[in-house]
Amino acid sequence: MDELLTVAPKKAGRERKTGSVGNAVDEPFVDAWTNVKPRTMVDHAIDAIIEGAARGLILPGERIVESELASRLGMSRVPMREAFRTLASQGVLTIEPYKGIRLMPVTSERVDQLQDARIALETRAATQALSKGNNQKRQIDVLWRLVDVMELMATRQDAYGFAMADTDFHRHLVRFSGNPVLSQLWESLALQLTIIFGLSTLDKTMKKIIKEHTKLIEVFVRGEVTEIQDELEDHILRQTHEIDFERVISDRRKAKGP
Amino acid sequence: MDELLTVAPKKAGRERKTGSVGNAVDEPFVDAWTNVKPRTMVDHAIDAIIEGAARGLILPGERIVESELASRLGMSRVPMREAFRTLASQGVLTIEPYKGIRLMPVTSERVDQLQDARIALETRAATQALSKGNNQKRQIDVLWRLVDVMELMATRQDAYGFAMADTDFHRHLVRFSGNPVLSQLWESLALQLTIIFGLSTLDKTMKKIIKEHTKLIEVFVRGEVTEIQDELEDHILRQTHEIDFERVISDRRKAKGP
DNA sequence: GATGATATGATTGTATACGATTAGGCAATT
DNA sequence: AATTGCCTAATCGTATACAATCATATCATC
Numbered sequence: 001m002d003e004l005l006t007v008a009p010k011k012a013g014r015e016r017k018t019g020s021v022g023n024a025v026d027e028p029f030v031d032a033w034t035n036v037k038p039r040t041m042v043d044h045a046i047d048a049i050i051e052g053a054a055r056g057l058i059l060p061g062e063r064i065v066e067s068e069l070a071s072r073l074g075m076s077r078v079p080m081r082e083a084f085r086t087l088a089s090q091g092v093l094t095i096e097p098y099k100g101i102r103l104m105p106v107t108s109e110r111v112d113q114l115q116d117a118r119i120a121l122e123t124r125a126a127t128q129a130l131s132k133g134n135n136q137k138r139q140i141d142v143l144w145r146l147v148d149v150m151e152l153m154a155t156r157q158d159a160y161g162f163a164m165a166d167t168d169f170h171r172h173l174v175r176f177s178g179n180p181v182l183s184q185l186w187e188s189l190a191l192q193l194t195i196i197f198g199l200s201t202l203d204k205t206m207k208k209i210i211k212e213h214t215k216l217i218e219v220f221v222r223g224e225v226t227e228i229q230d231e232l233e234d235h236i237l238r239q240t241h242e243i244d245f246e247r248v249i250s251d252r253r254k255a256k257g258p
Numbered sequence: 259m260d261e262l263l264t265v266a267p268k269k270a271g272r273e274r275k276t277g278s279v280g281n282a283v284d285e286p287f288v289d290a291w292t293n294v295k296p297r298t299m300v301d302h303a304i305d306a307i308i309e310g311a312a313r314g315l316i317l318p319g320e321r322i323v324e325s326e327l328a329s330r331l332g333m334s335r336v337p338m339r340e341a342f343r344t345l346a347s348q349g350v351l352t353i354e355p356y357k358g359i360r361l362m363p364v365t366s367e368r369v370d371q372l373q374d375a376r377i378a379l380e381t382r383a384a385t386q387a388l389s390k391g392n393n394q395k396r397q398i399d400v401l402w403r404l405v406d407v408m409e410l411m412a413t414r415q416d417a418y419g420f421a422m423a424d425t426d427f428h429r430h431l432v433r434f435s436g437n438p439v440l441s442q443l444w445e446s447l448a449l450q451l452t453i454i455f456g457l458s459t460l461d462k463t464m465k466k467i468i469k470e471h472t473k474l475i476e477v478f479v480r481g482e483v484t485e486i487q488d489e490l491e492d493h494i495l496r497q498t499h500e501i502d503f504e505r506v507i508s509d510r511r512k513a514k515g516p
Numbered sequence: 517g518a519t520g521a522t523a524t525g526a527t528t529g530t531a532t533a534c535g536a537t538t539a540g541g542c543a544a545t546t
Numbered sequence: 547a548a549t550t551g552c553c554t555a556a557t558c559g560t561a562t563a564c565a566a567t568c569a570t571a572t573c574a575t576c
Contacts, residue, residue, distance in 0.1 A: 038355040038567085040529065042343075066558070076531045078336060081559090082343045085300075089347040091442060097296040098537045098558055113439040116386065117379075120440065124378030181371040182378065184349060185443050296537080298559065324528070334561045339529090356528055356567045 041075045045083035048073055053092070053103055053195040056252045060106035060196070064093070090188045092195060106196050108245045114189055114196075115240045121186045122170060122236070123229040125177035130223050134176040142172050143217050147210060154206040162206060167194065169213055173220070197248065205242055212238070299333045303341035306331055311350070311361055311453040314510045318364035318454070322351070348446045350453060364454050366503045372447055372454075373498045379444045380428060380494070381487040383435035388481050392434040400430050401475050405468060412464040420464060425452065427471055431478070455506060463500055470496070 049069075052058050070080040084101050087093045094102050104110075129135060146169045153162035167190055174186045212235050219231045307327075310316050328338040342359050345351045352360050362368075387393060404427045411419035425448055432444045470493050477489045 038529095040355050042529085065556090067556095077558090078339075078530060078532095081336075082340055082529095085340045085343040086347045089344045091439070097298050100538095100557075110439075113437045116382070116437055117439045117443060120378050120382030121375075124374070124381075128374065179371045179374055181349070181368075181375045181447070185375060185446070188443070189439070296559095300559085323526095325526095335528090336560055336562095340559095358527075358568095 041079035042082045042086070045069075045073060045075065045080050046086060049083060049087060050092070050191065050195065054198045056198055056255050058103050059252055060103050060249070062103050064101045064103065066101065091192055103195075104192065106249070111193075111196060111240060111245060114193055115236050118186070118189050118193075119233050119236050121182055121189070122174060123232050125174040125179065125182050125186070126220065126228045126232060127177075127225050128179060128182075129173070129176035130220075130225055130228065132178055134178065135220050135223055139172075139176050140217060140221055143169060143213075143220070146172065147213050147217070150206070150210050150213065154210065162209075163194075163197070166209065166213075173216075197243065198252070209239075299337035300340045300344070303327075303331060303333065303338050304344060307341060307345060308350070308449065308453065312456045314456055314513055316361050317510055318361050318507070320361050322359045322361065324359065349450055361453075362450065364507070369451075369454060369498060369503060372451055373494050376444070376447050376451075377491050377494050379440055379447070380432060381490050383432040383437065383440050383444070384478065384486045384490060385435075385483050386437060386440075387431070387434035388478075388483055388486065390436055392436065393478050393481055397430075397434050398475060398479055401427060401471075401478070404430065405471050405475070408464075408468050408471065412468065420467075421452075421455070424467065424471075431474075455501065456510070466500075467497075 049058070049064075058064060064084075066077050066080055066084070070077045073080070084093055084095060088095045088101070092104055094104060096102075129139075146165050149165040150162055150169070153159075153165055171183075171186070171190065174183050177183075216228075216231055216235060219228050222228075307316070307322075316322060322342075324335050324338055324342070328335045331338070342351055342353060346353045346359070350362055352362060354360075387397075404423050407423040408420055408427070411417075411423055429441075429444070429448065432441050435441075474486075474489055474493060477486050480486075
């Protein structure tokens with residue numbers, strides 16, 4: 001970590017939780033105020049680590065020194081360690097007592113495992129969403145809007161924004177299951193995948209990806225369980241295969257190198 | 259928390275990780291030494307909270323005061339808080355900044371959600387296990403042995419031991435997928451369900467439960483994907499329906515009452 | 517009586533200080 | 547040369563001390 005992590009400041013006041021476009025499945029607009037929680041140093045630390053990892057300031061498998069990062073972020077080691085515990089429990093970091101903390105090691109095998117777990121969660125979520133009839137206009141509109149965002153980002157060649165919209169698409173699909181447990185597990189996977197892939201979305205296949213998402217929506221509207229399951233599985237596996245994993249890693253190393 | 263949590267002492271030395279019967283899918287016996295990690299205060303705290311919750315010393319939704327529990331376990335608040343962060347990230351606790359820590363609130367709705375997520379993970383795991391041919395003698399033997407344990411515990415009327423064997427059965431089934439990510443997510447669910455149901459397994463249906471597991475093994479051996487998926491889903495849902503949820507809660511309150 | 521301001525105690529969030537463990541170098545020994 | 551023991555620096559784990567926040571009670575005001 002040679003570069004400064006200029007992440008922390010961000011106002012010490014109160015803000016809302018990590019937002020995304022829409023609200024929950026049924027809840028109208030109630031929580032907009034009740035969800036306003038104080039942001040502690042731990043939250044900042046968590047955000048900083050995630051962002052630092054996604055931006056390649058910390059590479060997979062690399063060691064993180066508590067005191068160093070703490071002082072860099074302008075806090076003491078105590079909240080730092082609490083952030084570590086949270087992220088370790090989510091699979092982002094590994095803690096070895098008295099040895100140190102490392103960013104999760106990344107192999108193509110592990111990516112496959114994460115994607116496989118994703119398939120498990122997303123297919124179940126879609127199935128449950130359908131069985132609850134959560135594929136009506138209200139939900140579909142959200143998905144179409146996100147595809148619009150993806151198209152916008154594609155024309156702008158904004159790989160980061162594109163990836164975020166893609167993530168949001170799937171996040172909402174999972175939410176339509178109405179099962180927060182599924183959502184929470186999914187978020188943990190999404191976090192790890194975000195860190196692994198970072199900003200490195202390959203622009204040439206954006207059109208293809210958009211097409212796949214429109215197909216997903218169409219199938220979801222139709223409401224055939226096995227069909228959406230197969231479509232989702234194929235979609236996720238395609239994503240894995242289309243990413244040149246070794247290139248992502250080597251790009252990272254180069255970008256950070258000297 | 260009126261009663262003493264006499265959980266902590268347990269020697270300060272080094273022990274191995276939380277054990278279960280067998281090893282991983284492929285790994286032989288290599289890690290028996292390399293896996294020996296130092297046990298820190300945080301580990302003790304985590305164990306104590308889980309055990310205290312499973313034994314009903316802390317009830318769902320109930321508040322936990324850091325300093326109180328810390329002194330009870332003979333440690334300072336710092337490792338205590340790290341344990342809280344870990345468990346909160348696994349859904350066992352809820353943290354509200356400056357307000358306090360609570361054991362997860364429990365409703366029958368949440369149990370359904372947990373079980374639903376379990377179905378997602380276990381059916382996928384079984385599917386993957388089959389596709390990798392991990393339903394050979396070596397794996398099946400493990401499952402049969404666990405059914406034997408269940409029978410032994412049933413004759414002994416040892417509800418706790420029975421529940422543990424049941425859990426181990428499913429744990430191994432998930433492991434046979436060879437996907438540690440699935441396993442990790444599953445452990446998080448198992449932890450929450452353990453805390454919710456605690457020791458309160460109802461003895462009258464033990465025989466029925468054993469029969470269900472033998473059926474599961476048979477179907478697993480046969481290797482038909484959709485069949486094992488359906489069987490697993492039914493099995494898990496039956497478990498949910500057979501448990502008198504309100505009774506579990508009220509028993510807890512009574513047992514702790516005065 | 518309802519409302520609002522203010523003080524007080526309990527509890528959480530954070531910083532600092534100290535003890536414990538590891539990793540690596542170097543010399544002594546075999 | 548390989549092994550062993552000991553030393554030191556770096557880093558982690560834990561305890562303690564202090565600051566920030568919340569909840570409640572008390573009181574004044576209308």
